[in-house]
Amino acid sequence: MTVLVLDARWPDLVPATAFVSGAVRAPVSISDAVPRDVAALADASAAQAPADAGAGAEGTWVTVDETDAEARRRKAAGEPVIRAASLADPVAEARRVIAAARGRGEWERGQTHVSLLPYLAEEAGEYAEAARAWQAAEDAGGAGEDEEAELLAELSDVLLQVLFHAEIARGRGAWDFGDVAARFTAKIRSRAPYLFDGSTGVVDQAAQDAAWAAGKARERNGAV
Missing domain, CATH: 3.40.1010 (Cobalt-precorrin-4 Transmethylase; domain 1)
Structure with missing residues (x-):
């Protein structure tokens, strides 16, 4: 059985x-x-x-x-x-959790892309503070477990906002978190093609800047 x-x-x-x-x-x-x-x-x-x-x-x-x-x-x-x-994929579990929250929580059900903007700004600001604290600790001799834990916690709050907006869009049949991830990859494929052509080694910043600019130009012209 x-x-x-x-x-x-x-x-x-x-x-x-x-x-x-x-x-x-x-x-x-x-x-x-x-x-x-x-x-x-x-x-x-x-x-x-x-x-x-x-x-x-x-x-x-x-x-x-x-x-x-x-x-x-x-x-x-x-x-x-x-x-x-x-x-056991934690990303899949995060998507399941936000879908359940949006489906069952009265507060979550009432939110929109615009109503969530203050929270997105707040969480981004708190992550920035945690990043600065981490850097200060690193410069003073090395960031420790406390700084690492705070950085992780604040970044997870930023991810919550991304998941939430994606779930709102999924609910109206527009796009979802997978589409957000796919759009990210498509943009990087356009602007940093060296990451996808099988080459190895460090790419100097001048070459990176040129590739990024060329990718943006192609996108503006609708070539991507």
Whole structure:
């Protein structure tokens, strides 16, 4: 008896440990939330999985939502849980948390891009203060754990603002955090092509400035 939790982003990536450990047992039952093509693959592999012995054996529950009723019931009964390794991705978890906050919190639901601007300015200012304190400590002999912890904490607050704005946009079907990341990469690909051409070594600042300017010019002309 096993609960197999797949990543909804890549549900066809089944953890190899599920098969190496022999934890996947027949019969294999599939949550309705699992895409049908993945469910078909699971059905086809069910015949190859060893069966749980005894009447009423429950085999394996495959889901993309560890909080669904069947997964919770089985976990409460002590069944082992195998999770896709990608579910441990802290960026994915941050996106899940902000989506839940926006969906359930009355205050979060009432915010807009404009209403959040004071918080964005505040968090950016606090990060700047933490960065200056870190630099002062570094110049005085080396920043310590306290300065590093403060810098990290304040930068996470800035990230919260980015996540929040992206979640608001996702809610209206415009774009999301993944699109923000993709836009960043596209801009850097345009303005710093040496990072993508397979070359190595340090690029001098003059070459960097020239590449950046050329990239901006292409963007203005709609060539990117």
